[in-house]
Amino acid sequence: xxRYIGPSCRLCRREAMKLFLKGTRCTTEKCSFARRQYIPGQxxxxxxxxxxxNYAQQLREKQKxxxxxGILERQFRNYFEKAAKTxxxxxxxxxxxxxxxxxxxxxxxxxxxxRSEARQIVRHNHVYVNNHKxxxxxxxxxxxxxxxxxxxxxxxxxxxxxxEVSKERGMPAWLEFDANxxxxxxxxxxxxxxxxxxxxxQLIVExxxx
Numbered sequence: 171x172x173r174y175i176g177p178s179c180r181l182c183r184r185e186a187m188k189l190f191l192k193g194t195r196c197t198t199e200k201c202s203f204a205r206r207q208y209i210p211g212q213x214x215x216x217x218x219x220x221x222x223x224n225y226a227q228q229l230r231e232k233q234k235x236x237x238x239x240g241i242l243e244r245q246f247r248n249y250f251e252k253a254a255k256t257x258x259x260x261x262x263x264x265x266x267x268x269x270x271x272x273x274x275x276x277x278x279x280x281x282x283x284x285r286s287e288a289r290q291i292v293r294h295n296h297v298y299v300n301n302h303k304x305x306x307x308x309x310x311x312x313x314x315x316x317x318x319x320x321x322x323x324x325x326x327x328x329x330x331x332x333x334e335v336s337k338e339r340g341m342p343a344w345l346e347f348d349a350n351x352x353x354x355x356x357x358x359x360x361x362x363x364x365x366x367x368x369x370x371x372q373l374i375v376e377x378x379x380x
Contacts, residue, residue, distance in 0.1 A: 234369070235268070
């Protein structure tokens with residue numbers, strides 16, 4: 171499974187906003203973005219953020235969304251092509267596919283402080299969907315799917331701690347979660363109104379439609 175393994179804070183600085191790729195660490199004084207709010211690179215400190223062209227705005231929006239969800243270009247384009255063939259608004263359908271990823275669902279359940287940590291939980295065989303083990307982060311959940319995270323006592327303590335530090339994020343309306351038993355249910359598919367991220371999906375549609 172291909173994934174980005176470089177410095178996470180560099181991505182936040184490039185997009186000029188906190189993407190919270192390191193979870194709770196991004197809210198502390200150790201956050202690199204808070205200390206160095208300029209473009210990464212050898213000459214980044216000397217450069218000023220100039221007004222972007224239409225193409226640059228579209229490209230930056232695509233890169234931002236890819237980095238938020240931890241997806242590389244080929245997989246992201248596959249999601250777009252699938253969304254373009256699906257009935258409905260392409261941009262909203264694209265975001266729906268991204269939200270339905272099982273690693274993103276685990277993150278929304280507050281069992282992980284970041285999507286990268288959620289991806290690790292999935293890869294380590296802790297997640298079951300409808301009583302079947304799922305260890306592929308890109309697995310897409312469906313309406314009425316039953317999700318359960320199984321873990322030994324030591325790891326359960328880690329999950330409980332994640333629940334405590336992440337509870338302020340709020341729970342999406344399309345998910346139902348039993349925190350005592352680490353069980354959840356997909357009440358419905360996510361809608362655009364459920365996504366509070368600062369995303370302008372129309373720019374991505376315009377970029378791929380050229």
